[in-house]
Amino acid sequence: MTVVAAVDLGASSGRVMTGRVTEDSVELTEVHRFRNGPVRLGSTLHWDILGLYQGILDGLRAAGPIEGVGIDTWAVDYGLLDSTGALLGNPVHYRDSRTDGVAESLPVPPESLYAATGVQVLPFNTIYQLMAEPRLALADELLMIPDLLAHWLTGSRGTEITNASTTGLLDIRGRRWDVELMCRLGIDPSLFGDLREPGDRIGVLQPHIGLGEVPVIAVGSHDTASAVVGVPARSERFAYVSCGTWSLVGVELDAPVLTEASRAANFSNELGVDGTVRYLRNVMGLWLLQESLRAWGDPELPPLLAEAAGLPPRARLVDANDPAFLPPGDMPARIAQACHRTGQTPPSTPAETVRCILDSLALAHRKAVRQAMSLSGRDVDVVHMVGGGARNAVLCQLTADACGLPVVAGPVEATALGNVLIQARALGAVDGGLADLRALLAKDPRLVRYTPSGTAAEWDEAERRLP
Known part of the structure; x- marks a missing residue:
């Protein structure tokens, strides 16, 4: 039996689940649940990202001995890091009003955008958030939410591809960042790190976490990608x-x-x-x-x-x-x-x-x-x-x-099941x-x-x- 931890963050709560996998069965147990909700500061709606990270740590410590960790969250939102690796403020919530009207004013025709990225127009897509992002010039790197959390757990930076594909900045046919599109929009392509595939090993938990050298494995980090696996x-x-x-x-x-x-x-x-x-x-x-x-x-x-x-x-x-x-x-x-x-x-x-x-x-x-x-x-x-x-x-x-x-x-827990199964396959359990x-x-x-x-x-x- 292989035992892994699935970190699954939804719009209203986060959970850490353990998955016990054999060649012919998979069993889930919820070991920790914590609140997730937007926090309004002034006129801006934020995520409480540090509270979420603490909830993850509490959940991993409650999980007992595990052989892997995988993280999935919602799409489109991100954190910005400066040149020292410090977070430039709390990530903004996708339901914030800062993107109102941005999609209509984008200097790229919608037909060209869709032909390149294949992404539907939603007012909160990452591409529109970045056009309304005042901190962009101060940033050294952009990490999607699951990649930011994985970075804090392991020290490793990169972007898992299923979540990258929701940004409106990925060449959907070439499966790579669309550098030409970024340049047309005035977005610095160097903000975006190497792409990872589900099943890739991100790194191991950092020593200060105190859980040993447990590998953190890229799963379908957009929760819908994991849910469809499930x-x-x-x-x-x-x-x-x-x-x-x-x-x-x-x-x-x-x-x-x-x-x-x-x-x-x-x-x-x-x-x-x-x-x-x-x-x-x-x-x-x-x-x-x-x-x-x-x-x-x-x-x-x-x-x-x-x-x-x-x-x-x-x-x-x-x-x-x-x-x-x-x-x-x-x-x-x-x-x-x-x-x-x-x-x-x-x-x-x-x-x-x-x-x-x-x-x-x-x-x-x-x-x-x-x-x-x-x-x-x-x-x-x-x-x-x-x-x-x-x-x-x-x-x-x-x-x-x-x-x-x-x-x-x-299953109700399709997302966590998909997360667990990709980890188990990467570890050779299935x-x-x-x-x-x-x-x-x-x-x-x-x-x-x-x-x-x-x-x-x-x-x-x-x-x-x-x-």
Whole structure:
């Protein structure tokens, strides 16, 4: 048995999980969980990066004897180091407003940008953050968040490629930094370090950490890259919904899709493990529900879901990707305003708001799955829903109904499982490609299959109602 630690940082919490791997099984145990949330200082929203690092250290020390460490986090955000290696301030949170309007003013045509990088336009992409970054001239190096944490653990610097591919600064076909693009934008290419592949050895834990010379191994450091490794697919004909704060919806391909139709649909080509491409679209995801619960004082969710499930379907619908829903704040009020703007009666109870959110998310999943199939030419027989959303039986069933395809829900911990499996393979505990790794997960008896009900016409009509 090989035992490794997966550090998995999400938008609201961080965890350290131990993974025990044999040739035919993988078992996860959560050993430490800690809060992760934005901190507003003045007008700027930051990450508490030192608090996260301390949480990681506490978790690794609680894990007991381990043979490897892997780190995955969200994408796009970064830390800047000066010439001495010191951090130039707390990393800015991607939901900060500093990038408002930057994408529209970029001195590179969007068609050229997409042809080079294959990345969808999202206002918080790294490329736009850097155009609004006042500290850039003071920086000697830029490290994405998982690479910054790995640097503090090992002393080694570099950039793992799955996260690099989300920046909007990577040549997606050449799998290298796009130096020409950086120069056109006035960004110094020397800020960006050597690229690493998942499975590469980064270094060993530094002596002062006190855990011995444990190797830190590059995994799919963008959490969606690790989550897609953790999809228990039995063939290539699958779509995935990695459903948490965001829903990342797409298919796995061998090559990017860089057509004008793909750009117009705002699909992203992000690199995955073993040379794959995650062809996907961001959907706002459970953020809509999380922020609503916060506004209501964090009531228990199961009773709300049960009440919402009994309400009339598709009575109210909003565009889940409306930019108005992106910042933190009073989400129920914004959903009510969106309904009012489109001539719908706003929700009058929390359950009605929850039903509106779930129907709208299912509709967004449907649209993204269908577009991914059409634009890529990939046929799909099943949708795998992984991550926290796999616990939400109402959303899983609605997604099956909307897509007209069976939904297999689970594993909830797909990201940590993908992280652990790439480490285990690098350490020689398991062999094979992605299909072999996924075969271990497909045996899990906790996977739940949802069969579609209703008709496509009902969802066609709902889609036509959206603004």
